[in-house]
Amino acid sequence: MTLADQPYVTEEDGVMKVRTCAWSPPGDHPVGCGLILHVKDNKLIKVEGDPENPVTNGRVCPRCLALDEIVYSEERLQSPMVRDRSERGKNTWKKISWDEAYDILEDKIHEIWDKYGAESIFTLTGTGRESTLYAPVYGPAICNTPNGASTYAFSGEACYGPRATITNYLLGAGVPEIDWAQYWEDRYDHPGYEVPKYIIVWGKDPLYSSPDGFFGHSIIDLMKRGSKIITIDPRLTWLGAHAEYHLQLRPGTDAAVGMGLLRVIIKEGLYDKEFVDKWCYGFEELVEAVEEWTPEKVQEVAWVDPEQLVGAARAFATNAPSTATWGVALDQSKASTQAAQCFLALCSICGYIDVPGGVTITKPTSFIGKWRYDMMDVLDPEMAAKHIVDPDGKYALFNAGAAMGGVQGDTLLNWLEGKWADRPEYYPLKMCWIIGNNPLACMADQPQRWYKAMQDLDFIVAQDIFMTPTIMGLCDLVLPLSTFAEHEGLVTPNYGRNQHFIGAMNEAIVNPNTKSDLEILIDMGRRMRPELWEGMETPDKFFDAKLKENYGYGLDEVKAVPAKMSGYEYRKYEKGLIRDDGQPGFQTTTGRIELYSPILDAFGEKPVPYYEEPEFSHLSHPELADEFPLYYTTGGRHISMFHSEHRQAGTTMRRLHPWPLVTINPAVAARYGIEEGDWVEVTSPQGSMTQKAHLTEEVNEKFIHVEHAWWFPEQDPEAPNLYGVFKANANNLIPHESVSVTGYGAPYKNGICKIRKVSGLDHE
Amino acid sequence: MEYGMLINYGLCTGCDTCEVSCLKEKGLNADEWGIKVQQIGPKKLGGAWEWDYVPVPSRLCDLCAERRAQGKVAPCEMHCLAKVIEILPVDKIAERMVELGGKKVTCFMP
Structure with missing residues (x-):
């Protein structure tokens, strides 16, 4: 069959318009953004969005719009x-x-x-x-x-693995995701769907990263439909600036904030008592674990304003349905397990698991x-x-x-x-x-x-x-x-661990x-x-x-539609649709959501959340506070780049964001004589790296924020330079093996540092 | 019929999609632009954070008249991740601005 005969191709004036779903290489996580690739004589001449895709509705971010610059880059590998x-x-x-x-x-x-x-x-x-x-x-x-x-x-497997694993054990499910009506073709109009009243966005900036299959700007869709935002983030993100509550915590203290939120909800009796009685295990132990985390104590440890903490807890718990989403920040601290326990407990005791407008879950694996x-x-x-x-x-x-x-x-x-x-x-x-x-x-x-x-x-x-x-x-x-435009594949959001559709990746050009x-x-x-x-x-x-x-249908059926939607059944735990044995409840050792986890106990971790001070902080190392007066977080990224992709010089994506930026509060910068665009060396007790200063109040005066995954394809490729990969490398700052007893979680986003102005990326 | 570009900038997230869509559609050089996103903030204003992005069309923007005449949507409007760009007949714009809540909405006739 020629390209023109395929069900996913239309022809207009000699141009083949090939429908496909995107997944890196290059460009993105398994969001599977619907694209129409315009192809003439086996050459990609243009990329447009697919307006018929129920998930992205024709929307495309800059990376896929500039796909041609990667496909036809002279620097691309074209031979073994x-x-x-x-x-x-x-x-x-x-x-x-x-x-x-x-x-x-x-x-x-x-x-x-x-x-x-x-x-x-x-x-x-x-x-x-x-x-x-x-x-x-x-x-x-x-x-x-x-x-x-x-x-x-990767120290502590500090991305996704910690969250996926803890959910596996505590919820017996795949990865929880906010309910953005993602499972149906009629989306927000689907009968029975409800718009979440509040959305907690915790340690995540999904608008610019669209992580793991979540189409980030669906948060904007929900805001248009009335959802209000609570952000938990050291940084003021754009979402944080547009939130009802912004809990600006000290990097790495997520568990303290989580326990503080839980305590407010428990003390004030705002939780869903029926759900907790029927479906949760170990509530009394959780109550005891969070008892000491008064708003004042949370402020002392985690910097969060008590009014914001209490307000956010009340708003979230008393406005059903509400939902929450968690990001890589929860994986990127030694206490990732405790932060994750708090996150899951918060969603659970409020009764938001598997309900319309709440937190969606599916069995841990599907498809392959x-x-x-x-x-x-x-x-x-x-x-x-x-x-x-x-x-x-x-x-x-x-x-x-x-x-x-x-x-x-x-x-x-x-x-x-x-x-x-x-x-x-x-x-x-x-x-x-x-x-x-x-x-x-x-x-x-x-x-x-x-x-x-x-x-x-x-x-x-x-x-x-x-x-x-x-x-x-x-x-x-x-x-x-080959790029995704050059081969056959399937996109399965969340890697199948909470999959709202399957999308066909269709070969549009032959390489x-x-x-x-x-x-x-x-x-x-x-x-x-x-x-x-x-x-x-x-x-x-x-x-x-x-x-x-797995599904009784074949590839042809997937290729025939913009996205093969999965559908979704709410309250599966009542219907025996989660457990392998078909009984009501959750696929855990106790059959319930485990607020107290016997499994964690068996693996030498505490069964309920607790607080552990990050290994490198001003509290754990007061003797280092003078030399390293600031905190840092890493992992900053711009929408034009996907991890270490899109750095090739001269491309539209590199022009949008030409240099790695270290974000510094203007008052801090003034203290060090640093101005916008100056090169700045950041040094932790473990190492140094250099990025360009960007002065903004997105960070407060206590910490700076650096970008990840930079290298410079225009520089000398050979060792020891290796495209400058060690110069602006955020991971130079990160300690080796500062991980929890589980083996998960490492402090990529919380440490202490000092900064100084330097003459350039290369400096003495 | 005169057309204008309505922008619900209260929800513009500064994703740069309109800029790149336009570059690609019009085949512009890298140092040219048909539309460019401007950033204001973040800064505390009256005790709350003010942080806006406003895409501003340039003289090179013709609202994709030719493309729209073929019944197609302008690429900036179609691809906009926050769906905050709408190209409309000017006599419909005022009504739509009110419909969108009448706050942080603007329009351009480039």
């Missing part, structure tokens, strides 16, 4: 390339064919299997990209290694979830037992692998650095396969340590759309990826030089462990089979 191991860090790549690249990879894996054992291979995956769906699989199901599934070069778990469970017991864990028994909860499998990030760096080289369970790692990640720029705490530690490996392979600092610095083989992540995995799977990849010769066959297994 190989480089001698001794030349790592040098720009001495040699182009090879796909067959040659696959042969090299196959030979290497065999060589490592024979010489050292499959366990000496590990994978590093990223977050947010399309490959997130397949990432848990290729370690075990291609490389036969236990050190695969969802392993990140079962396939993922099956494909992770393909190791013989002897091999599975070689899974790298902390030999001193730390991080039992993480290592039990509820929501995320893989190797805990801090444990992995320790292992690579040889910390346990004299232990009987130690063996050296030899090979790494990187998919959907640029860890030196994005995730790795103390990136220079990761860079050094990974140099010892025999062989490293990665696949991406552009050369990255990570690939230039570390890899021996690179495979060029014979590149392949998708899934194509590469299928090709290599069929070479290495063919018995596991039978009947999956192409992505289309794979998707068709998996859709039919």
